[in-house]
Amino acid sequence: MHRLQGKYALITGASQGLGREIAIAYAQEGVAGIAIVARSGERLAEVRDACRQAAGRLRLNEIAPQTKVLSIVADLVRQEDIERVVATTLSEFNGRLDILVNNASAIGPSPMPFLLDYPLEDFRNVINTNLIAPFLLIKKALPAAIENGGSIINVTSDAGVTGYPGWGAYGISKFGIEGMSQTWAAELEESNVRVNWVDPGNMNTAMHRAAEPEEDPTQWADPVDVTEVFVYLASDESQNVNGQRFQAQEENWGLEEARSLMTVNQ
Template sequence: MTVLSRFEKKVIIVTGGGSGIGQAVVRRLVAEGGIVTAVDVNEDGLKAGAKQAENIAVAGGRYSFMVGSVSSEESVKKIVQDVVDQEGRLDALINVAGILRSKKTTETSLEEFMEPINVNLIGTFLFCREALPHLTKTKGNIVNTASTSAQYGHPYMAGYAASKGGVEAMTKALAREYMKEGVRVNAVAPGGINTPLKEGQNDRMGGLDVSLFSHLVRPDYVCGEPDDVASVFAMLASADGSFMTGEIVKVDGGVHN
């Protein structure tokens, strides 16, 4: 990891910070001096993140966590307000929390279809809505998590793809809505990344490996790692991304080019 200090004295909320990409983003921001609050329903993962943060915090970097569901309006309101009350400001919101459901569409119940909608899309909306009044004061920014599934044909994930398509559309709408107020809103669209979200995916799809489509394009393709994506989140959330808003940045190893 390149040692930088782009987030000194910056207060940041990261949802989904208990595992995978979210946990990698937290590590990156704390290592660069950020004052980071990680949010997740996975308390064990959040506690593990605390141990990681102790070893990498520099330049005033600090880690704390709050257990809560991103799809609970009451929980989201409390988390955002508690962070602002404790730290006095909010400089960035990074929405990573998400779930994946892989299943043949004709076998998918409405409840199963709505699960990723409620977490991935509604959860992102709720945190954006609650954070924006504070971000307008600091001229801060938001980085959401989209997915290549929203842009390309990934089978067996209609609900997931729909939720991520909604995140992309909302990201662009918010970027336009808050441009004059100095708030940037972007999103990262990862491809195949080795995270707990991906584990067991092939089994859920009856043995069909989505990465098969990647290998058809690029025979040497392997899934990326969370740190490969965390660096892009950090760039967008920092001053290095100051002239970017409304962008969906694809991070997929070139598979969908």
């Protein structure tokens, strides 16, 4: 049995980069259903096909039943789109939602200005995408997650623990994700929903290349190489892990007790 067999997942920012690779990794682990969300329908279609291909290889080996892949075009700045995303997902998955990955992020203007010169509308857009949208998605998805048990995984950044010049609204939004994740984890501690957050580190993605055009992207990790922690946190192996910050590219994911936690839950 594969690690995510029988589970249903919702992944935002899934049309490219890390979100794309998480979706494919979940399909490879036999997830029953994946809702992939992004603004680009064309790119989502490519990811949907890649997920179906990955799941199809499992079916050929009679390892897992068919994976349902649902692609939803949405702008997470819009509250009505967020409500539609969750409602559509629950409708298509018969009320089930076991895994929520809040991956979608906006970087803001490129090159990124200092806060003194940051346009207000750009600031609002980044905060709405990176912080308000995950907050609303968790609120809307929580009843289903509580009913069946579930895992909420928020994507953070080193810019959410250290303030860097020029990272402006993005860094502020990730500071918010860090605090919000800790608060959700504490408030849900007595439920069967766990909340953890992952810093994937420097990755060779379009967003990162736009943020640091002067850097050499070949020195950064390929997103496919940091997906294992997302599979672990989505699986029952992490059922007793709550309120932890993971660093995808660090030994033991940067968590002192990570290896012992993994051993206990395997």
